[in-house]
Amino acid sequence: MPRQLDWSTLLFFLELARQGRLAPAARRLRVDHTTVSRRVAELEKALDLKLFDRTADGFALTEAGRTLMPHAEAMEAQVLAIADHCAAPGAGVSGRVRVASMEGIAAQYLARRLPRLVERHPGLTVELVTSPALFNLTKREADISLSFVPMRGPKLEIRRIGGFALFLYASPAYLAAHGTPEAPEDLAHHRFVDYVEDLVQIPEVHWLLDVVSSPQVCFRSSSMYAQATAAANGAGLVLLPSFAGETDPRLVPVLKPHVRTERPVYLAVHEDLAWVPRLRETVRFLEETLASDHRFLLEGAEE
Template identity: 80%
Template sequence: MPRQLDWSTLPFFLELARQGRLAPAARRLRVDHTTVSRRVAELEKSLDLKLFDRSAEGFSLTEAGRGLLPHAEAMEAQALAMTDGRDDASAGVQGRVRVASMEGIAAQYLARRLPRLARRHPGLMVEIVTSPALYNLTKREADISLSFAPVRGPKLTIRQVGGFGLFLYAAPSYLAEHGTPETPAALAEHSFVDYVEDLVQIPEVHWLLDAVPAPRVAFRSSSMYAQATAAANGAGLVLLPSFAGESDPRLVPVLKPQIRAERPIYLAVHEDLAWVPRVRETVRFLEETLRADRDFLMDGAPEN
């Protein structure tokens, strides 16, 4: 006969289900991996069910584990509701929100805007995490994703909340030495800065080919900021998002608006977190900011 369920074992089950391995689950829970293994074993014993298949590749849910997962997630959501009951008008929005994005958006757009949110809600602490690949919200690697490629996963709310234009930029010193191209056809005589092709993990980031079909590339980097710095030091022309190029005093636009590309901006949040006050307010702020900055983002108009 199954013993009484110990509710404190459920977070260990959830994290192992999301991460698939003991070490990442332990890091998320801030315990050692033996604790995760022991608490999951206690849960299996109390339910008299095998919840995971164990292999060299990690842990995968059994049929019983898959059946338990939505119930455990519902309990987690209810626990969040209780702990976030403090986020009322008198206490203010409080807690930590993690926003995942690409390096360029994070460093050259979000980092300039999010301090306004901190001033609006002093009890809120926002973390920006970046990666050349998309974060997994289902595994709770972040609370919110803001990217130009939609993330994938169950129970995610994903919508387009804006977009940005990309334009060519160059250093005045480069143009003085090589001349300023007056027509798109003249770009055949110029050098370009681009991404390292075999390191591009998100196809949408290889945007130079959208605007210049056969560029003569002289410098490559997996970092957009490194590309901008190389262009600023005379390496060649670079295609940058408006939020990066227009804000860089080292660069000037070239053939704008004849040469341009566009990318959408998608916002994603897990359904279980969308209504949590600290997450909801961060989402609202991001949507408001993107709407207010639309002309700047799409056309490179002066910033608000």
């Protein structure tokens, strides 16, 4: 008969399963890699099962490990829920929530809105993390993801909660020097700011090609904010989401609304954690925020 399980040992199993390597799992758990190896070995001994195969790339779950995984995740969700429900009376929603998104959405939209969530729930700590690629919620790299492409992964709740439009912008100085385009066909005679092509990890971010088939690009950057700054300093025209272009006093819209494109916004959360109070409240806040900003995001109307 297997020995009684220690819940904390299952945490080591979960993190190694998600990360696939000792060092990243150890960093997440804030221990050294030998501790992770030892605790997983203890779990395998207690269950009398081999849970991982060692491969050239790290650790891969065995059939027994894959069977254990959903049960361990369900226990993790229950432990998180217990911690939330057993918080001090009157404390309200509290704890840490990590929201992941692309740099542009995070820095130029979410960072302006999420402080309202903290005002509503003072016990909440919001972590806003960015990456040019999608985060992996299955590996718990984040709790909630906002992106303009739907995430993929097991046991994820994914739904579209809004969208945003993109328009052309330029600095007054650039337009004074090169003329203001009066029609879309005039764009063939202008310079543009765009992403670095070989560093684009999500094809949908190369949105300039939606509105100009062969743009004459004179400046590229992997950062949306750097692109806006270059355009503000006369580099050329730049295609920006409404939430970035409309709030930048250095830029003015060009050919709006005749030249535009759109991207959806998808929210993803792991189904085992979606009902945890701090995540549920954060999801509700994000849905409400995008709904109330609908006109601003899609039309570029003043807030």
